[in-house]
Amino acid sequence: MSGQLTIGKLAGATGTKVETIRYYEQIGLLPAPARSAANYRTYDAAHLRRLSFIRRARDLGFSIDQVRELMGLADRRDQSCMAVDVIANQHRDAITRKIADLTALASELDALIDSCSRNTVADCRIIEALAPSV
Amino acid sequence: MSGQLTIGKLAGATGTKVETIRYYEQIGLLPAPARSAANYRTYDAAHLRRLSFIRRARDLGFSIDQVRELMGLADRRDQSCMAVDVIANQHRDAITRKIADLTALASELDALIDSCSRNTVADCRIIEALAPSV
DNA sequence: GCTTGACCCTCTAGTGACTAGAGGGTGCAT
C-alpha cells in the first residue's frame, strides 16, 4: 500500500543504517532501486522484503556470501530445501565451535583473574601468566 | 644463550607468521630489531619474550590495543595490579556477553533447522523464517 | 664455482562488513 520508501524510511523500517543500505546496493546484495527526479532512491515492498531477509540472516550470523547463497536458493523455489539445510547446519556447527572456544577461554581468564593478587605488577599473576616462562 | 634469531626462527618459536611479526613491528607493538649486514632482522631473547606475551594475550582474545595497554602496565612494574585486573575483567565480561549471544543464536538456528521439512524451497521453513511476514 | 631452493627484504593492495567524512543538492515547514 505505502508504495515508495526513501532510503531513510527503509533504514528505519529494517533497523539498518542508511550507509549500510547503500553498501549492500554497491556489492549487489540489494538491487538498485528506481530514482526520483531529484535522484533519490525510491524503494518498494520487494526491497523491504529482501532487506528484511538480509538483516535477519545477518543477525543470525550468516556471512554476506552465505546470505547471497540463501537468497539464490530462495529465488529458485523449485529446488530442494536440503541445500538450505546444509548451509544452516554448517553455520550451526561453526557456532558450536565458537561457543566451545569462548567457554574454554573464559575459564582460562577466570583462573587468571582469580589468581590476581592486589600487589604491584611485579607480583601480578596475570602478567606472569601471560609472560613466557623464559 | 642462543642469542640471535632470524624472523623465521622467531616465527617458528612463537607460532606466529613471518608477515604478522613484520606487521607488529610496523604498528609499533614489537620493537624494531637490529639488522644484519644483509639487512635481515635479528631478534634476541627480549623480543622472544615480548612476542610470546603478545601471542598469548591475542590467543586469549585481547585486542591489539588491550595488549598494548597490558604491556605498558607490565613494563611499569611498580604500579598496582588493579589496572590489569580491570582490563582482564572487562574482557571477561565481553566474552560472557558473546557466549550468551551465540547461545541464543544457536537455539534459534536449531529451531529453524528442526522445522525444515525436506520439501521444495517453496515450503522451506528456514527461508520462511528468514523472510519477513509481509 | 655454480646452481638450487629456502629464506629474507620492501611496498602495495586485498579481506569483511561496514563506518565516517567531505562537499554538495533537495524538500518542507515556518
Added chain:
DNA sequence: ATGCACCCTCTAGTCACTAGAGGGTCAAGC
C-alpha cells in the same frame, strides 16, 4: 526565504592481518 533534516557521490578509514610482486641473500650439494 531561510533553516534544517534529509538525500547524493566519492574517498578513505577501521581491525588484524594476509597475499603478492619483484627483488636480494645464504647454505648445501654437485
